[in-house]
Amino acid sequence: MKLTMRLGVRSYDIVVRRGALARVNQLINLNRKVLVVTDEGVPRRYVEAILAQCGRGVEVCVPQGEGSKSFACLERILTTMLEAGFGRSDAVLALGGGVVGDLAGFAAACYMRGVDFINCPTTTLSQIDSSIGGKTAVNLAGTKNVVGAFHQPRLVVADPDTLDTLPRRHFINGLAEAVKAGLIADEDLFELFETGDADKDLEEILYRSLVVKKNVVENDERETGRRAVLNFGHTIGHGIESAEHLGGLYHGECVALGMLPMIEDETLRSRVKAVYKRLGLPASIEYDGDEIFRFATHDKKASGDAVTVVRVPELGQVRLDKIPLEELRTLIGEGIQ
Numbered sequence: 001m002k003l004t005m006r007l008g009v010r011s012y013d014i015v016v017r018r019g020a021l022a023r024v025n026q027l028i029n030l031n032r033k034v035l036v037v038t039d040e041g042v043p044r045r046y047v048e049a050i051l052a053q054c055g056r057g058v059e060v061c062v063p064q065g066e067g068s069k070s071f072a073c074l075e076r077i078l079t080t081m082l083e084a085g086f087g088r089s090d091a092v093l094a095l096g097g098g099v100v101g102d103l104a105g106f107a108a109a110c111y112m113r114g115v116d117f118i119n120c121p122t123t124t125l126s127q128i129d130s131s132i133g134g135k136t137a138v139n140l141a142g143t144k145n146v147v148g149a150f151h152q153p154r155l156v157v158a159d160p161d162t163l164d165t166l167p168r169r170h171f172i173n174g175l176a177e178a179v180k181a182g183l184i185a186d187e188d189l190f191e192l193f194e195t196g197d198a199d200k201d202l203e204e205i206l207y208r209s210l211v212v213k214k215n216v217v218e219n220d221e222r223e224t225g226r227r228a229v230l231n232f233g234h235t236i237g238h239g240i241e242s243a244e245h246l247g248g249l250y251h252g253e254c255v256a257l258g259m260l261p262m263i264e265d266e267t268l269r270s271r272v273k274a275v276y277k278r279l280g281l282p283a284s285i286e287y288d289g290d291e292i293f294r295f296a297t298h299d300k301k302a303s304g305d306a307v308t309v310v311r312v313p314e315l316g317q318v319r320l321d322k323i324p325l326e327e328l329r330t331l332i333g334e335g336i337q
C-alpha cells in the first residue's frame with residue numbers, strides 16, 4: 001500500500017510493502033552519493049541490500065541504542081559526508097529504528113542547510129510512527145530530543161518483512177504507538193488490539209496508525225497547535241524514559257505507561273491495561289515522582305508555570321489541556337498502578 005503525506009512542495013510517499021527494501025531505487029534516485037546510516041543491531045543483509053542499490057553509497061554504522069542520538073554520532077556522520085565530498089543534491093538514507101531515523105534525519109537537515117532524506121524504518125515503532133512527520137533530533141545532557149529540526153523525508157519505505165528479525169520485545173514496544181493512535185483517533189484500531197491478533201493484523205495496524213498520524217501532521221506540520229495530540233503519553237513517558245535508573249525501558253513502553261494517568265474514563269483505562277497485558281506491555285511501575293516530574297518538565301513542552309498535557313476523555317477523543325505544574329506533579333504520583 002502507499003500513502004501520500006500531503007504537505008505542498010514537501011509532499012512524499014509512504015510505501016508499506018513486503019519486499020520493498022530490495023527495490024528502493026525504483027522509487028527514488030539512489031544513483032548519487034548516499035550516506036546510509038544504520039546501527040550495529042540492524043541485520044547486515046538489509047544494509048547490503050540497500051548499499052547494492054546505491055550508485056555511490058557510504059555507510060556509517062553507529063552503536064545500538066538511544067545513546068547514539070548524540071552530538072558525537074552526528075559529528076561522525078557530518079564529517080564522513082564532508083570528507084566524501086557530499087553536495088546539496090546528494091542524500092542521507094536511514095536504515096533502522098527511530099534512533100537511526102532521528103539521528104540521520106537531523107544530519108540531513110543540517111548538512112549544507114538540508115539535503116534529501118530517505119527513511120527506511122525497520123522497527124515496528126519506526127514503521128508505525130517515527131519515520132513520518134519530519135521530526136528529527138538528538139539528545140543533549142540527558143534531555144531527549146532537545147536539539148532538532150523539522151525536516152520531512154523525500155520518501156519513506158517500510159518493509160514489514162524486516163520485522164521478522166526484530167526481537168519480540170522491540171516488536172511489541174512499537175505497538176504502543178499504535179495503541180496511542182487508536183486511543184486518540186481510531187476506535188476500530190483500538191478494538192483490534194482487544195479482539196484481534198497483532199501479528200496477523202500487522203499490516204492493518206501499520207496502515208491505520210499511519211493514517212492517524214498523517215491526518216494530524218497534514219493539518220499542523222510544525223506543531224503550532226493540534227499536532228501536539230500525538231504527544232499523548234509522552235510528557236510522563238519522556239520523564240520515565242529520561243530517569244537514568246529506569247533506562248531499561250524502551251520508548252514505547254514508557255509511552256504506554258505515560259498514557260495511563262492521562263485517560264480520564266476509568267473503564268477505558270481498565271480496557272487499556274487489559275490490552276497491555278495481552279500484548280506484554282508494562283501496565284504499572286513504581287518510581288520517585290519528584291525525579292520523573294523534574295525530567296518531564298525539562299521537556300520542551302513545558303513553558304512558565306504551566307504545561308500542556310494531552311488527555312483522552314473517552315475512546316477516540318483527545319483534548320489539549322494547559323494545567324499548572326503542580327497538577328502534573330499530582331498526575332505523576334509515585335508510580336502508575
Ligand SMILES: NC(=O)c1ccc[n+]([C@@H]2O[C@H](COP(=O)([O-])OP(=O)(O)OC[C@H]3O[C@@H](n4cnc5c(N)ncnc54)[C@H](O)[C@@H]3O)[C@@H](O)[C@H]2O)c1
Binds near residue numbers: 040122125145
Ligand atoms: N521522530 C519522531 O517522530 C519519533 C517518534 C517516536 C519515537 N521516536 C524516537 O524513536 C526512538 C526509538 O525507536 P525504536 O523503538 O525503533 O528503537 P531503536 O531505533 O533503538 O531500535 C531498536 C533496536 O532494534 C534493532 N533493530 C532495528 N531494526 C531491526 C530489525 N529489523 N531486526 C533486528 N533488529 C533491529 C536496533 O539495532 C536497535 O537496537 C527513540 O529515540 C524515540 O525518541 C521519534
Ligand SMILES: [Zn+2]
Binds near residue numbers: 129177234251255
Ligand atoms: Zn513516541
